[in-house]
Amino acid sequence: MKKLKQVLPLVVVLAVLVGLFYVAWHGVGETQDGSMHDINFGLDLAGGVSITYQVAGENGGTPTTQEMDDTVSKLSKRVASELNTTEASVYKEGSDRITVEIPGATDEIFETLSTPGNLYFIREYNDAGSANYYDPYGMGYSAFYMLADGVTIESLQASGDIVLSGEDIADAQAGIDNSGTGSEYIVELTLTSEGAKKFATATEAAYANGWTIGIYYDGSFISVPKVQAVISDGKASITGMGSYESAENLASTIRIGGLDVSLTELRANVVGAQLGASAIHTSKIAAIIGLILIVLFMVIVFRILGVAASMALGFYCCFMVILLSAFDITLTLPGIAGIILSIGMAVDANVLVFARIREEIAAGSAVDKAIKAGYSKALSAILDGNITTLIAAGVLGLRGTGSVRGFAITLALGILVSMFTALVVTRGISSILFNLGFKAEGFYGKAKDPKKIDFVSKRNIFYAISVIIMVAGIGTCVFNHVAGNHAFNYSIDFVGGTATTVSFAEGQTPSVEDLENVIEPAVINAASTADANLKNLSISHQIVKDQNQVVLKTQTLSTDASQAVHELLTTTYGATDVTYNTISATISDEMTSDASWATIIALILMLIYIYFRFRDIRFGASAIIALAHDAIMVIMCYAFTRLEVGSTFIAVVLTIIGYSINDTIVTFDRIRENQHGIRSREQLKELVNESVNQTLTRSLFTSITTFIMVLCLYVVGVQDIKTFALPLMVGVVSGTYSSICIASQLWFSMKKKSVEKA
Numbered sequence: 001m002k003k004l005k006q007v008l009p010l011v012v013v014l015a016v017l018v019g020l021f022y023v024a025w026h027g028v029g030e031t032q033d034g035s036m037h038d039i040n041f042g043l044d045l046a047g048g049v050s051i052t053y054q055v056a057g058e059n060g061g062t063p064t065t066q067e068m069d070d071t072v073s074k075l076s077k078r079v080a081s082e083l084n085t086t087e088a089s090v091y092k093e094g095s096d097r098i099t100v101e102i103p104g105a106t107d108e109i110f111e112t113l114s115t116p117g118n119l120y121f122i123r124e125y126n127d128a129g130s131a132n133y134y135d136p137y138g139m140g141y142s143a144f145y146m147l148a149d150g151v152t153i154e155s156l157q158a159s160g161d162i163v164l165s166g167e168d169i170a171d172a173q174a175g176i177d178n179s180g181t182g183s184e185y186i187v188e189l190t191l192t193s194e195g196a197k198k199f200a201t202a203t204e205a206a207y208a209n210g211w212t213i214g215i216y217y218d219g220s221f222i223s224v225p226k227v228q229a230v231i232s233d234g235k236a237s238i239t240g241m242g243s244y245e246s247a248e249n250l251a252s253t254i255r256i257g258g259l260d261v262s263l264t265e266l267r268a269n270v271v272g273a274q275l276g277a278s279a280i281h282t283s284k285i286a287a288i289i290g291l292i293l294i295v296l297f298m299v300i301v302f303r304i305l306g307v308a309a310s311m312a313l314g315f316y317c318c319f320m321v322i323l324l325s326a327f328d329i330t331l332t333l334p335g336i337a338g339i340i341l342s343i344g345m346a347v348d349a350n351v352l353v354f355a356r357i358r359e360e361i362a363a364g365s366a367v368d369k370a371i372k373a374g375y376s377k378a379l380s381a382i383l384d385g386n387i388t389t390l391i392a393a394g395v396l397g398l399r400g401t402g403s404v405r406g407f408a409i410t411l412a413l414g415i416l417v418s419m420f421t422a423l424v425v426t427r428g429i430s431s432i433l434f435n436l437g438f439k440a441e442g443f444y445g446k447a448k449d450p451k452k453i454d455f456v457s458k459r460n461i462f463y464a465i466s467v468i469i470m471v472a473g474i475g476t477c478v479f480n481h482v483a484g485n486h487a488f489n490y491s492i493d494f495v496g497g498t499a500t501t502v503s504f505a506e507g508q509t510p511s512v513e514d515l516e517n518v519i520e521p522a523v524i525n526a527a528s529t530a531d532a533n534l535k536n537l538s539i540s541h542q543i544v545k546d547q548n549q550v551v552l553k554t555q556t557l558s559t560d561a562s563q564a565v566h567e568l569l570t571t572t573y574g575a576t577d578v579t580y581n582t583i584s585a586t587i588s589d590e591m592t593s594d595a596s597w598a599t600i601i602a603l604i605l606m607l608i609y610i611y612f613r614f615r616d617i618r619f620g621a622s623a624i625i626a627l628a629h630d631a632i633m634v635i636m637c638y639a640f641t642r643l644e645v646g647s648t649f650i651a652v653v654l655t656i657i658g659y660s661i662n663d664t665i666v667t668f669d670r671i672r673e674n675q676h677g678i679r680s681r682e683q684l685k686e687l688v689n690e691s692v693n694q695t696l697t698r699s700l701f702t703s704i705t706t707f708i709m710v711l712c713l714y715v716v717g718v719q720d721i722k723t724f725a726l727p728l729m730v731g732v733v734s735g736t737y738s739s740i741c742i743a744s745q746l747w748f749s750m751k752k753k754s755v756e757k758a
Contacts, residue, residue: 009432020318038325052099054264062096063261070255075100093583103330119166119257122156124212163202168195172254174247185241187251196234203231217257223250282716290712294705302354304433304443309350312426316346319417335410342414344706349422352378355698358447367439375427381669384613385662386415388606392658395602407651455692456685459745466629473636488638489536491646496583497555502569503577504548515541519573523565527557530564538644595650614672618750623664626743630660633734637727648724656731663739667695681752688748692740703736
C-alpha cells in the first residue's frame with residue numbers, strides 16, 4: 001500500500017502529461033480546439049488573403065502622399081480591430097494603390113476593409129434637463145444611449161445631435177500651445193467653409209448650456225472635449241493632451257475619419273504561404289530533434305533532476321500549444337523566436353536550481369534539504385531574470401506593431417509558462433522521484449570547485465576583442481556603401497521593391513519546391529547578370545491560389561533586369577504574362593520608430609528595476625552596455641555575412657536582448673549575494689572572479705541548450721529559416737560572452753573607484 005501511494009503521484013503526472021499531449025496534438029471536438037492544428041499561422045507560414053485597392057482622392061483625382069499614408073494607417077487599424085491580428089501587412093503599391101496582406105483571413109474581410117470608417121461630432125447633453133436623462137459614466141446623453149440602448153447614427157442625424165461629420169474636416173494636426181504659463185499639447189482642427197458654419201451654431205448652443213461635443217470614429221468615442229467658447233472662424237483646438245504623441249494619434253485618427261478618398265478593389269486573392277510547406281515541415285523536425293537533444297543533455301548532466309526537467313519541458317510544450325490556440329495568437333517566424341527564447345529561459349531556470357542543489361550537497365546538506373535550499377536560493381535570480389525580460393516584452397507588446405508585437409506576445413506567454421513549469425512542475429516531479437527512492441547523492445551529483453579563471457585581469461583583452469569586431473563591422477558597412485551597395489543587405493520589407501506578377505497556363509503553376517529550388521535562383525541569376533548592382537538580390541514569393549499566378553517580390557528591378565527576368569520567365573518557364581509594380585516597404589518608418597522607442601523605454605524600465613533590486617546603478621548601467629554590445633554584435637553579423645535584413649531582423653535583435661539580460665542578471669545576483677565586507681580593490685577583484693566562476697557552468701549549460709535548438713533550425717531548415725537562425729546563434733554566443741567577460745568586468749571597473757576612495 002505504501003509503495004502504491006508513492007507510485008500513484010507519478011502515474012497521475014504521467015496521465016496528465018499524456019492527456020495534455022493528446023489535446024496539443026489532436027485537439028478537442030471537431031474543430032480540434034487547443035491543438036497545433038488550431039493555431040493561427042502568419043502569412044509567411046500558412047498563407048492568407050491579399051487585397052489591392054485603387055485609391056482615388058478628392059473628386060476622383062490622384063491622392064496626395066498625406067492621404068495615402070493616412071489611408072494605410074486607417075486600413076492597418078481596421079484590420080487590427082476587426083480581426084484581432086498583429087501580423088497583417090499594409091503597404092503602398094505605386095502612387096495610388098494599397099495592398100493589404102492578412103494571414104489566415106477569408107474573403108469575409110473584403111467588404112469590411114473597403115467600407116470607410118465614419119467620423120462624427122456628436123452633441124453631449126451634460127445636464128439633467130433632458131427627458132429620461134441617465135449618465136452613470138459621464139459620457140453624455142447621446143453617447144450613453146447610442147452605446148447602451150442601440151440609438152443609431154441615422155436617428156442622431158435626424159435629431160440634429162450629429163453636428164459635424166468627416167467631410168466637414170479639412171485638416172487636423174498636433175501642436176504645442178505656448179501662449180499660457182507653460183507649454184500644452186493640442187490638436188488644431190481646420191474645418192471646411194460649410195463645416196465652420198455648422199460648428200459655429202453647434203458651439204454656440206453647447207457653450208451656452210455647458211455641453212460637450214464628443215468625437216466618434218468607427219464605433220467608439222476617441223475624444224469628448226469641453227466647449228469653452230463659441231467657435232465661428234473654422235479653427236478649433238482640442239486641449240488636455242497628455243503628450244505630443246497623444247495629440248498626434250488623435251489628429252491622425254480625425255484625419256483618417258475625414259479622408260475624402262475612395263477605395264476600389266482591384267484584386268483580392270487567397271495566397272499561399274511565403275515559406276512553403278517544406279519550411280513548416282523542416283521546422284517541426286528541427287524542433288523535435290532539438291528537444292530530444294536537450295532532454296539527452298539534461299539527463300546526462302543532471303541525472304534524476306534532468307529527468308524531472310525533461311518531463312516539465314513536455315508540460316511546457318503542451319501548455320504553449322494549447323494557449324496559443326486558446327488566445328488565437330497568430331504565429332510567425334518572429335513569434336517562433338519568442339518561443340525559442342522562452343524555452344531557453346525555461347531550461348535556464350532549471351539549471352539555476354540544479355546548480356544550487358549540487359552546491360548544497362557539496363556543502364554537506366542532505367539531498368532533501370539541498371533540494372529545498374536550491375529552490376529557495378535560486379528564486380531571486382530566476383525572478384529577476386524573467387521579470388526584466390517580461391518588462392521588455394510588455395513594452396514591446398504595448399508600443400510595438402506588426403511582427404514586433406507578435407514576438408512580444410509569444411515571448412511574454414512563454415516566460416510565464418516557463419516560470420510555472422520550472423518552479424512548480426519540475427519541483428513537484430523532483431519531489432515525487434525523491435519519494436520513489438531516488439534519495440542517494442549519486443542521483444543528483446555534487447558541485448565541483450570550479451577552476452579559478454582570472455576574468456577581471458583579462459578585462460582589457462575582452463574589451464579589445466569586442467571593439468575590434470565592432471570596428472571591423474563598421475568598416476565593412478562603409479566599404480559596402482562606397483562600393484555602391486547599401487551598408488546592409490536590406491530586404492524589400494525595409495526599402496520596398498518590385499512585385500512581379502507571373503501568370504501561367506491552366507495547370508502549369510509551379511510548385512513551392514520548384515519555385516524555391518529552381519525558378520527563384522534562376523530569376524536572381526538573370527537579374528544580377530543584367531544588373532551587377534543586384535548581385536545580392538533577395539526574393540520571396542506568393543502563390544495566388546485558383547488563379548494560376550505567382551507574385552515574386554524583389555528589390556527594385558532596373559529596366560535591364562526586368563527585361564532579363566521577363567525573357568527568362570516566358571521562354572524558359574512558360575509564363576503567359578509578366579507584369580511589374582513598384583511596392584513600398586511593409587516595415588514602415590512608423591513600425592521601426594515604434595520598435596526603437598519601445599526598446600529604449602524597455603531598457604530604461606529595466607535599468608530602474610535593476611537599480612531597485614540591486615541598489616546600485618552600476619549594475620544597471622553595466623547590464624545596459626552589455627545589451628548594446630550584444631545587439632551590435634548581431635547587427636555586425638548581418639554586415640559581415642550580407643544576410644538579408646528583413647522582417648525577422650528586429651525580432652532577432654530583440655530576442656538576443658531578452659536572452660542576454662537574463663544571463664547577465666544571474667551573474668549579478670551572485671555578485672550581490674557574495675558582496676560583503678569589501679574594503680579593497682583586491683577583495684573586489686576576488687568577489688567578481690569568484691561570482692563569475694560560480695555561475696560559469698550554469699551560463700555555459702544554458703547557452704548550450706539554447707544553441708542546440710537554434711542550430712537544429714539552421715541545419716535542417718530551408719534557406720529563409722537559416723537566414724533567421726544564423727544571427728540568433730551569433731547572438732547566443734555573444735550574449736554568453738558579454739555576461740561572462742563584459743558585464744561583470746564593467747561593473748568592476750565602475751565599482752573600483754568607490755572602493756579606492758573608501
